[in-house]
Amino acid sequence: MEFVDVSHNGFLVVMSCLVALVAGFTGLSMTRDLAAKPVFEKKASVALAAVALGGGIWAMHFIAMLGLQMPILFYYDAAITLVSALAAILIVGAALILLHFTERNRRTISLAGGIVGIGILVMHYIGMAGLELCRAVYTLPGVILSSIAAIALCVLAFGIAYGQRTNRHILLGTLCFAIAVCTVHFLAMAGTRFTAVPSGAEFGPLMSNETLALGVILFSFVMFGACLWVSVTYLPAPEEKTSKSEAGPAGSKPLLQIPCERDGGKVFISAEDVLFVRADGHYTQVYTEKDRLFCVWPVTEAAKRLLPAGFLQTHRSYLVNPVRVTRFERTKDKGRCLFDGDDLPPAPVSRSKLKAIQDALAS
Structure with a gap:
């Protein structure tokens, strides 16, 4: 089996890490102070946070994949690519439901972090299965190291972010989440080899890098907008003027x-x-x-x-x-x-x- 040489575009690698950071900040900030909110608003906030975190995992992966440079032409299966995004969102949503609709303790937080780590792995390997005209071949050390990193770093991230729901802990948890997503991706990629295949069995329609780039850009634009929206809650409130009667x-x-x-x-x-x-x-x-x-x-x-x-x-x-x-x-x-x-x-x-x-x- 002949493997092809691969390299990465440095700019897109940096952008993928930035998107992971923004997604983590947005998703973890959306779940602040939910205990005081009505049930419907609480459910809506958890759903939006799941989209932000799960979609951020997906966007980070495919921005980094857009930066993957190989001497062969390759495409993506659109249906499998969509399934990878939905899988990440649903698995992260399950972890957030566990955190916000059950008794929250150290065991629950660790379990939720582990579930999110599994979500990153599931998303990564489903996304890699969507490659067409190119096949990924995995090494056992790469799979093991990326799996350990995913679970351990996500448990750490959620342990910090949910141990105390202060601004400082949420920001530190955001950083740990971004490190977890990026570390898992590049550890897994370091243990992956690629070989050209003459044809593929498409599950859905083919999608070029250009089409994928449009989808990722659109999601990233929405994510950065949501980041600006939630960041307002971190700004100090203006002092209210008190009337003489008050x-x-x-x-x-x-x-x-x-x-x-x-x-x-x-x-x-x-x-x-x-x-x-x-x-x-x-x-x-x-x-x-x-x-x-x-x-x-x-x-x-x-x-x-x-x-x-x-x-x-x-x-x-x-x-x-x-x-x-x-x-x-x-x-x-x-x-x-x-x-x-x-x-x-x-x-x-x-x-x-x-x-x-x-x-x-x-x-």
């Missing part, structure tokens, strides 16, 4: 408003009406005299905003409004703050903060 007495600061969810809609609760805030996973629960409301702020963000407004952090998971504390109780080396309200739980005070909280409440 500002309170002359010289006083405007009242802080906390964004919460009630019956599927957004409401804003004044900080002075809040008794305490409790961490709830990557989000928080806001307690008033009559309500317990969901807030998309993590406890770190709530602390950053509420501590300057006079709240006290009694525990790593609790922020308390000292004005609304009706009684403080101490038991040995721990304490708790009690409030007036219907069936309100107390806010615990950790040992390390006990003296500081006692002094603050006594002043």
